[in-house]
Structure formats: C-alpha cells, structure tokens
Amino acid sequence: MPKVVLVGERELRDLVPLDRAALDAVRGAFLALASGRVIMPPILSMAMPEVHGEVDVKTAFVPGLDGFAVKISPGFFDNPARGLPSVNGLMVVLSATTGLVEAVFLDNGWLTDVRTAAAGAVAADAxxxxxxxxxxxxxxxxxxxxxxxxxxxxxxxxxxxxxxxxxxxxxxxxxxxxxxxxxxxxxxxxxxxxxxxxxxxxxxxxxxxxxxxxxxxxxxxxxxxxxxxxxxxxxxxxxxxxxxxxxxxxxxxxxxxxxxxxxxxxxxxxxxxxxxxxxxxxxxxxxxxxxxxxxxxxxxxxxTGAQDTAIAALARARADAAGAGLATDL
Amino acid sequence: MPKVVLVGERELRDLVPLDRAALDAVRGAFLALASGRVIMPPILSMAMPEVHGEVDVKTAFVPGLDGFAVKISPGFFDNPARGLPSVNGLMVVLSATTGLVEAVFLDNGWLTDVRTAAAGAVAADAxxxxxxxxxxxxxxxxxxxxxxxxxxxxxxxxxxxxxxxxxxxxxxxxxxxxxxxxxxxxxxxxxxxxxxxxxxxxxxxxxxxxxxxxxxxxxxxxxxxxxxxxxxxxxxxxxxxxxxxxxxxxxxxxxxxxxxxxxxxxxxxxxxxxxxxxxxxxxxxxxxxxxxxxxxxxxxxxxTGAQDTAIAALARARADAAGAGLATDL
Incomplete structure (x- = not known):
C-alpha cells in the first residue's frame, strides 16, 4: 500500500494560513459546484444528546482534483468546561482515482475554520x-x-x-x-x-x-x-x-x-x-x-463538502511541497 | 491535545483476528441496538460514476463504550486491474465524552471484514x-x-x-x-x-x-x-x-x-x-x-455502524494493552 501522510494542527496552521490562496481554493469549489459536476451528498449528522455532543461528516467529489476529503467534525458542548474546544475533528483525503487513503489531517477544525472564513470573503467580494x-x-x-x-x-x-x-x-x-x-x-x-x-x-x-x-x-x-x-x-x-x-x-x-x-x-x-x-x-x-x-x-x-475537498487539496499540495507531516506505511 | 494513536493494517490483523472476542463484540453491538439506546444515523453514501468509485461512511453511538467510530469505506472498482483491492478505507475513533480524535485505524477494511464475518456467525449461532x-x-x-x-x-x-x-x-x-x-x-x-x-x-x-x-x-x-x-x-x-x-x-x-x-x-x-x-x-x-x-x-x-463502533472499541482496547501503533501529538 502507498504511504499515508499524517499532518497535525500545528503544521497545518503554518501550511494553510487564511490567505489569498485559501480564498482562491474556496472560490474554485463554488465554481465547481456551479458547474453541476460536483457530487455532494447530504451531510451525515449524528446528535448524541446524552453526552451533549454531535458529529457531522461532509464530503464532496470535485472533478479535476486528485483527491476528495471526508471531514469528521465533532462538537461536544461540555468541552469548554473541561478546558477543551467544543469543535475539533479531522479530514481524511482519499485518492479520487483509487479511493486509497492518502492523507489524514489531524487539524482539530483548523481547515474548516479557514475554508469557512474564506467563503465569507468570497461571498463579500462577489x-x-x-x-x-x-x-x-x-x-x-x-x-x-x-x-x-x-x-x-x-x-x-x-x-x-x-x-x-x-x-x-x-x-x-x-x-x-x-x-x-x-x-x-x-x-x-x-x-x-x-x-x-x-x-x-x-x-x-x-x-x-x-x-x-x-x-x-x-x-x-x-x-x-x-x-x-x-x-x-x-x-x-x-x-x-x-x-x-x-x-x-x-x-x-x-x-x-x-x-x-x-x-x-x-x-x-x-x-x-x-x-x-x-x-x-x-x-x-x-x-x-x-x-x-x-x-x-x-x-x-x-x-459545503466541496469547500472541504478544496481546502484539503490545498493542504495536501502544500504538505507535499514542504515534505511536512509523517509519511507512514503502518 | 491528547495524543492520537495510529495503527496500520498489519498490526490490526494481529491485534483483532476473527476470534470469539470479535464475535462477542459484535453480539454486544446487536444487543445494544435492541436496547433502543444506540444512535445510528443513515449511511452517508457517495457514488462517483466517472471514476467507477463510491464511498460509504457509517457511524453509531453505543452507550457504555468509551468511543464511537466513524468508518470511511471507499470502493473503487477499477482497482483490481491496477493490482489494488477494490475496498479499503479506515476507521476513526472519537471519544464519546469529548469528541476528540483518539485513534485512527488504517485498516484497509480489515476491521470491517472481521465485524461482517462475525455478524454472520452471531446470526447463525442464534x-x-x-x-x-x-x-x-x-x-x-x-x-x-x-x-x-x-x-x-x-x-x-x-x-x-x-x-x-x-x-x-x-x-x-x-x-x-x-x-x-x-x-x-x-x-x-x-x-x-x-x-x-x-x-x-x-x-x-x-x-x-x-x-x-x-x-x-x-x-x-x-x-x-x-x-x-x-x-x-x-x-x-x-x-x-x-x-x-x-x-x-x-x-x-x-x-x-x-x-x-x-x-x-x-x-x-x-x-x-x-x-x-x-x-x-x-x-x-x-x-x-x-x-x-x-x-x-x-x-x-x-x-451496521454499531458493529463498526464495537469492533473499533475492541481494536482500541487491544492496541492500548499492546502499546501498538504510533502515538502522536502531531
């Protein structure tokens, strides 16, 4: 099996700051959505009331990108009282050709933060x-x-x-x-x-x-x-x-x-x-x-899941270029 | 952030063989489902016809287990011609208390194979x-x-x-x-x-x-x-x-x-x-x-996602006991 690249939050914050490239990636995601060729299923959402938690999973296939992201976003609302953030999670990047897992971004929600803010700027710019x-x-x-x-x-x-x-x-x-x-x-x-x-x-x-x-x-x-x-x-x-x-x-x-x-x-x-x-x-x-x-x-x-796939593609390209993270064939 | 434990397919095949403990874990998942307290949302399923691929995501919250699994199962049907398996994927285990990512099992579908076969045996046994x-x-x-x-x-x-x-x-x-x-x-x-x-x-x-x-x-x-x-x-x-x-x-x-x-x-x-x-x-x-x-x-x-959460809990317990995988705070 090919290696899987694991990148953590600290490196991802450096590799994918909230910059014009992030805005361009997210703009590209919206353009792809408008093309009608993006496949974006409904969000998987699971509420867990007894632990005051929820988890959302988003994904989208964007033609032309090498991979697609599956993003797991938990929100646990008693976390702040424990000194932990409510929202964290990770993104998994799978090959759009073989489905193999190519990267795991243990970003604790950072890439979501970036793609969400970028969407606001893209909307305001338009x-x-x-x-x-x-x-x-x-x-x-x-x-x-x-x-x-x-x-x-x-x-x-x-x-x-x-x-x-x-x-x-x-x-x-x-x-x-x-x-x-x-x-x-x-x-x-x-x-x-x-x-x-x-x-x-x-x-x-x-x-x-x-x-x-x-x-x-x-x-x-x-x-x-x-x-x-x-x-x-x-x-x-x-x-x-x-x-x-x-x-x-x-x-x-x-x-x-x-x-x-x-x-x-x-x-x-x-x-x-x-x-x-x-x-x-x-x-x-x-x-x-x-x-x-x-x-x-x-x-x-x-x-949208399309934004996740787009920002994950940017993260992947930056991580590859920088040789960041940990490549493992565990 | 707490460390995340990463375990690959080879170790998981050793740690979680198809044995009576796997059957017991899966039997426990079905008993939990019968209790009415399991939360199991509909499967997220995305077909990608232009690349002859699909991905399913399953999850379930099983009260009493420390964590819940989110399983990503891609199937890419041109893979055998490339010398790769059609189905692979991974499981992510999140804390049922905080939602934090605790483990990533890069199992290429092994845990799914085990929990699926175990369900057959549990059904026949019953x-x-x-x-x-x-x-x-x-x-x-x-x-x-x-x-x-x-x-x-x-x-x-x-x-x-x-x-x-x-x-x-x-x-x-x-x-x-x-x-x-x-x-x-x-x-x-x-x-x-x-x-x-x-x-x-x-x-x-x-x-x-x-x-x-x-x-x-x-x-x-x-x-x-x-x-x-x-x-x-x-x-x-x-x-x-x-x-x-x-x-x-x-x-x-x-x-x-x-x-x-x-x-x-x-x-x-x-x-x-x-x-x-x-x-x-x-x-x-x-x-x-x-x-x-x-x-x-x-x-x-x-x-069912409940089986995934159950087999992931077994894998986690075995990995912890064996000190398996790679603990990272990337």
Missing part, C-alpha cells in the same frame, strides 16, 4: 460594494475573528465593529481583529448601532433566533450569515430574505434544510420554491451579482 | 440448528472465506461447500477455507446441489439479482444473506422472504432501504410494514429465534 469600508461582525468567536481577517483580504477596510451578547468577549475579539488586520476595530454595545452605517455585516453566531433585523438595514449594505448550519438555527429576521434585492446561498439544498432559507420558508417570508441563486453561479457569471450601489445583498453560507 | 454440520457459501471472495471461518467458531462443521460463478475461484476459495478451518471443503459446480442437504447457507456476493431460490430450500435450513448493502443489490429470491418461518434482519431501517427487504417489498413478496424482527431482539430474547428443528430461518445483514 456581492458587497467595491468601495465598502466599514464592516460589522456579530459574534466574538473564532469565526468572528477569521471572517474579518478574510474580509480584509478583499476590501480596503477603514473600520471594523464587533457586537456580541457578552461585551467582554466582544472587546477581546475587537482587540484580536485589530491586531490581526491592522484595521481600527471596536466593540459596539448595541447591535443596531453596530449595523448603522456599515457596508458589510457578517453574522457568525450559533443563534436559534434572529439577531439581525430587516428594519436595521440600509441601501448599499451586504449581509453574510454564516452561523446557521442546522435546522434549529437562524440568525436573520426572515423579513431580510424578502427585503434583499439579491439573495444568494452557498448550496440551495443545504440552505433549504439547514440554513436561513429553512427559517425563512418556515416563517412564510419566502416561497419554498423561490428562485434563489447559488454563490457559484454568481462567481461564474451565470447569475447576477449586486444590482447596483444601493441594493441590499444577502448571502447565506451553510458550509 | 438461528441455525445447534446440530448443523454442513455449511454452504455462495461467493469466493474475502467474505466467503471469513464467513466460513467465523461459522466454524460457533458450529461443529463436518463439511463446507463453495459455489461461485467462477469455478476456478471457487476451488481456490475452498482450499483456503479448508486450510483455515480444518473442515473438509469442496467447490460445487451447481448452486442447487450445493444447497441440497446443507444446514446453513451463507450468501456473500454483490449480486443484483437473486442467486438463491425458494424452491431449493428444505426444512431445517438457515440462510444468511450478507451481500446486499445497496438499493441495487439482492441475493435472495423474494419468495424466500415469504417462505421463511423466521425472518430476521440486522437493522430494519437499513434492510428496508439497502437489503433483502427492499427487494422483497419491491417484488410484492412481503409487505412494506411486515413485522420483521431485528437480530438484537432475538439475541436479547425479546423476539423468538428458531421455532423448531424443521423451520427455515433467514437473516439479512446489511452491516
């Missing part, structure tokens, strides 16, 4: 005004930080605002974002005030009830909602889906089951069969992007 | 006559060999017969089985003749059309069909399901979607809502087993 200067993020976790870092790669930001329920965490998050991006960043106590005057609003919370409301939005704004990835979650006032001049999702099938479309349809704000375009079609130019400077654009991201 | 002496296997692959090895652990066999479409492969398989079990084994050219007078018949093929027919069966026989694990496969004449005095399946949900129940219901031989018991209930004594020495009993096995 839909936000080119002259966007002020960004607001809801939430104060890892994705709040990384979404702003990624966004700073595609827009020349003057100001970043952070709102979170916990103002102490919001302040710490703001400090981290400012240190990472060099953009002046501050925590804002009222969510509506944080949104007012922002060009881009990114929501990154696990909320199960709306935290961003249609009445707060103004012409010219772009909203990316990346928190909802389960049929119990939603971040957007359903009226925002009706209000949007352009509504785009990463995956129609997933957004209808797990994302903002699910909640919007359930609330009657949008028809179950509403013609909503996927981000890949916008990137490919087969669906329209921002209609004009005064439009409100909205993108819902649920996270 | 349903075949205690005095069964003659066993027939259809198929000449790995499972044909391992099913007979496992069966020899639970019944005192005098004779084993092998039928396969390819008589050369059947002869080679018979020789291997005889060498492994010490039981006189011969290839039989006609399938009906192979079944006549046998006490136990095990079908192990990937057939998509029946290969065992109701008219061939006689009172007192037990049949285990373990080949069908996809909605395109079936090995049993649907009339066998109607003919059986006792019909048992490993997982009702899976057999209805992927196993012999699917084909039987489609053929109108059995009602979609027929009261079929699961093997775990028979083992637990909450459903009846063999009605008497002259009954025909049938068990359909599709392969």
């Amino acid at each position: 839909l936000a005004r080119p002259d966007a200067r002020i960004a607001t993020v809801f939430g104060a976790g890892t994705q709040a930080r990384l979404q702003m870092q990624a966004l700073a790669l595609v827009r020349d930001l003057d100001e970043i605002r952070v709102w979170a329920r916990d103002s102490v965490k919001a302040a710490a998050c703001a400090a981290d974002i400012e240190a990472a991006t060099g953009v002046r960043t501050r925590a804002v106590g009222e969510p509506r005030a944080a949104v007012s005057g922002a060009d881009i609003v990114v929501t990154t919370t696990p909320s199960s009830a709306p935290i961003l409301f249609a009445g707060w939005l103004a012409p010219g704004q772009h909203v990316t909602a990346m928190g909802s990835d389960a049929d119990t979650k939603c971040e957007l006032d359903p009226a925002i889906l009706a209000r949007a001049d352009r509504l785009v999702v990463d995956s129609l099938a997933q957004s209808r089951r797990l994302g903002e479309l699910r909640a919007g349809v359930a609330a009657g704000a949008i028809a179950a069969d509403a013609a909503v375009d996927e981000l890949g079609s916008v990137l490919a130019g087969t669906a329209p992007g921002r209609p004009g400077p005064d439009a409100v654009t909205v993108c819902d991201l649920t996270g | 349903l075949a006559r205690p005095d069964a002496r003659i066993a027939t296997v259809f198929g000449a692959g790995t499972q044909a060999r391992l099913q007979m090895q496992a069966l020899a652990l639970v019944r005192d066999l005098d004779e084993i017969r092998v039928w396969a479409r390819d008589s050369v492969k059947a002869a080679a398989c018979a020789a291997d089985i005889e060498a492994a079990t010490g039981v006189r084994t011969r290839a039989v050219g006609e399938p009906r003749a192979a079944v006549s007078g046998a006490d136990i018949v095990v079908t192990t093929t990937p057939s998509s059309a029946p290969i065992l027919f109701a008219g061939w069966l006689a009172p007192g026989q037990h049949v285990t069909a373990m080949g069908s694990d996809a909605d395109t496969k079936c090995e049993l004449d649907p009339a066998i399901l109607a003919r059986a005095d006792r019909l048992v399946v490993d997982s009702l949900a899976q057999s209805r979607r992927l196993g012999e129940l699917r084909a039987g219901v489609a053929a109108g031989a059995i009602a979609a809502d027929a009261a079929v018991d699961e093997l775990g209930s028979v083992l637990a004594g909450t459903a009846p087993g063999r009605p008497g020495p002259d009954a025909v009993t049938v068990c359909d096995l599709t392969g």
Whole structure:
C-alpha cells in the first residue's frame, strides 16, 4: 500500500494560513459546484444528546482534483468546561482515482475554520460594494475573528465593529481583529448601532433566533450569515430574505434544510420554491451579482463538502511541497 | 491535545483476528441496538460514476463504550486491474465524552471484514440448528472465506461447500477455507446441489439479482444473506422472504432501504410494514429465534455502524494493552 501522510494542527496552521490562496481554493469549489459536476451528498449528522455532543461528516467529489476529503467534525458542548474546544475533528483525503487513503489531517477544525472564513470573503467580494469600508461582525468567536481577517483580504477596510451578547468577549475579539488586520476595530454595545452605517455585516453566531433585523438595514449594505448550519438555527429576521434585492446561498439544498432559507420558508417570508441563486453561479457569471450601489445583498453560507475537498487539496499540495507531516506505511 | 494513536493494517490483523472476542463484540453491538439506546444515523453514501468509485461512511453511538467510530469505506472498482483491492478505507475513533480524535485505524477494511464475518456467525449461532454440520457459501471472495471461518467458531462443521460463478475461484476459495478451518471443503459446480442437504447457507456476493431460490430450500435450513448493502443489490429470491418461518434482519431501517427487504417489498413478496424482527431482539430474547428443528430461518445483514463502533472499541482496547501503533501529538 502507498504511504499515508499524517499532518497535525500545528503544521497545518503554518501550511494553510487564511490567505489569498485559501480564498482562491474556496472560490474554485463554488465554481465547481456551479458547474453541476460536483457530487455532494447530504451531510451525515449524528446528535448524541446524552453526552451533549454531535458529529457531522461532509464530503464532496470535485472533478479535476486528485483527491476528495471526508471531514469528521465533532462538537461536544461540555468541552469548554473541561478546558477543551467544543469543535475539533479531522479530514481524511482519499485518492479520487483509487479511493486509497492518502492523507489524514489531524487539524482539530483548523481547515474548516479557514475554508469557512474564506467563503465569507468570497461571498463579500462577489456581492458587497467595491468601495465598502466599514464592516460589522456579530459574534466574538473564532469565526468572528477569521471572517474579518478574510474580509480584509478583499476590501480596503477603514473600520471594523464587533457586537456580541457578552461585551467582554466582544472587546477581546475587537482587540484580536485589530491586531490581526491592522484595521481600527471596536466593540459596539448595541447591535443596531453596530449595523448603522456599515457596508458589510457578517453574522457568525450559533443563534436559534434572529439577531439581525430587516428594519436595521440600509441601501448599499451586504449581509453574510454564516452561523446557521442546522435546522434549529437562524440568525436573520426572515423579513431580510424578502427585503434583499439579491439573495444568494452557498448550496440551495443545504440552505433549504439547514440554513436561513429553512427559517425563512418556515416563517412564510419566502416561497419554498423561490428562485434563489447559488454563490457559484454568481462567481461564474451565470447569475447576477449586486444590482447596483444601493441594493441590499444577502448571502447565506451553510458550509459545503466541496469547500472541504478544496481546502484539503490545498493542504495536501502544500504538505507535499514542504515534505511536512509523517509519511507512514503502518 | 491528547495524543492520537495510529495503527496500520498489519498490526490490526494481529491485534483483532476473527476470534470469539470479535464475535462477542459484535453480539454486544446487536444487543445494544435492541436496547433502543444506540444512535445510528443513515449511511452517508457517495457514488462517483466517472471514476467507477463510491464511498460509504457509517457511524453509531453505543452507550457504555468509551468511543464511537466513524468508518470511511471507499470502493473503487477499477482497482483490481491496477493490482489494488477494490475496498479499503479506515476507521476513526472519537471519544464519546469529548469528541476528540483518539485513534485512527488504517485498516484497509480489515476491521470491517472481521465485524461482517462475525455478524454472520452471531446470526447463525442464534438461528441455525445447534446440530448443523454442513455449511454452504455462495461467493469466493474475502467474505466467503471469513464467513466460513467465523461459522466454524460457533458450529461443529463436518463439511463446507463453495459455489461461485467462477469455478476456478471457487476451488481456490475452498482450499483456503479448508486450510483455515480444518473442515473438509469442496467447490460445487451447481448452486442447487450445493444447497441440497446443507444446514446453513451463507450468501456473500454483490449480486443484483437473486442467486438463491425458494424452491431449493428444505426444512431445517438457515440462510444468511450478507451481500446486499445497496438499493441495487439482492441475493435472495423474494419468495424466500415469504417462505421463511423466521425472518430476521440486522437493522430494519437499513434492510428496508439497502437489503433483502427492499427487494422483497419491491417484488410484492412481503409487505412494506411486515413485522420483521431485528437480530438484537432475538439475541436479547425479546423476539423468538428458531421455532423448531424443521423451520427455515433467514437473516439479512446489511452491516451496521454499531458493529463498526464495537469492533473499533475492541481494536482500541487491544492496541492500548499492546502499546501498538504510533502515538502522536502531531
């Protein structure tokens, strides 16, 4: 059997930083999805209520890539009390020719963090005004930080605002974002005030009830909602889906089951069969992007297996080039 | 982060042979399934027709076990022409308390082979006559060999017969089985003749059309069909399901979607809502087993994530005790 390359989190953080190459890989995944040739089965999801845990498994076959990833993402919600992160996991890369295991990335969720933040930047780059200067993020976790870092790669930001329920965490998050991006960043106590005057609003919370409301939005704004990835979650006032001049999702099938479309349809704000375009079609130019400077654009991201396969391919290429990890024929 | 233990196929073959402990682990999985407390989501399955490949991912949470397995099983059907096995893959063991990755078993399908063969023996032990002496296997692959090895652990066999479409492969398989079990084994050219007078018949093929027919069966026989694990496969004449005095399946949900129940219901031989018991209930004594020495009993096995979690737990315990594999905090 050929060797299997094992790479751990520390090396992967060095090999696959949140950079333009990561954005390009994720953009490629969305373009591939738009081509209709990607095979992406429904997510395997197992809730384990008695241990306050869950595990999701995602995969996708992207024609043209040498391998495909199967990603195992556990979330155990008592972990923080144990001093452990809630979310961790790994990615396995299998040959797209033989199915043999080629690499195991013990990334504890880092590659997911990167591909998720990269998707936010790709969405904003496609839909936000080119002259966007002020960004607001809801939430104060890892994705709040990384979404702003990624966004700073595609827009020349003057100001970043952070709102979170916990103002102490919001302040710490703001400090981290400012240190990472060099953009002046501050925590804002009222969510509506944080949104007012922002060009881009990114929501990154696990909320199960709306935290961003249609009445707060103004012409010219772009909203990316990346928190909802389960049929119990939603971040957007359903009226925002009706209000949007352009509504785009990463995956129609997933957004209808797990994302903002699910909640919007359930609330009657949008028809179950509403013609909503996927981000890949916008990137490919087969669906329209921002209609004009005064439009409100909205993108819902649920996270796709195609992104996992794309970021794993990047990690694999970088690991091979660097001779990283441990090659074993155990 | 705690260390991750990596164990390869060679060590796993030594650590987890097809023995009584493997049977006990798998019996425990079926008993757990019968308890109603196992969480076992539908299999994630992705077909990749353009590369003649597929991948299945199975998992199950079994209360009382320290970890749960996520198994990735690729099948790439052009591999034999490349000198590679069609089926390989790996198992990942995650902590049932924290979700952290604890072990990666690069087993190339060995643990699946063991837990699948063990299930056949557990089923025969529960349903075949205690005095069964003659066993027939259809198929000449790995499972044909391992099913007979496992069966020899639970019944005192005098004779084993092998039928396969390819008589050369059947002869080679018979020789291997005889060498492994010490039981006189011969290839039989006609399938009906192979079944006549046998006490136990095990079908192990990937057939998509029946290969065992109701008219061939006689009172007192037990049949285990373990080949069908996809909605395109079936090995049993649907009339066998109607003919059986006792019909048992490993997982009702899976057999209805992927196993012999699917084909039987489609053929109108059995009602979609027929009261079929699961093997775990028979083992637990909450459903009846063999009605008497002259009954025909049938068990359909599709392969469950609970078996994977159980065999992975055994592998983990053995690897820990032996200090096997490679512990890494990559």
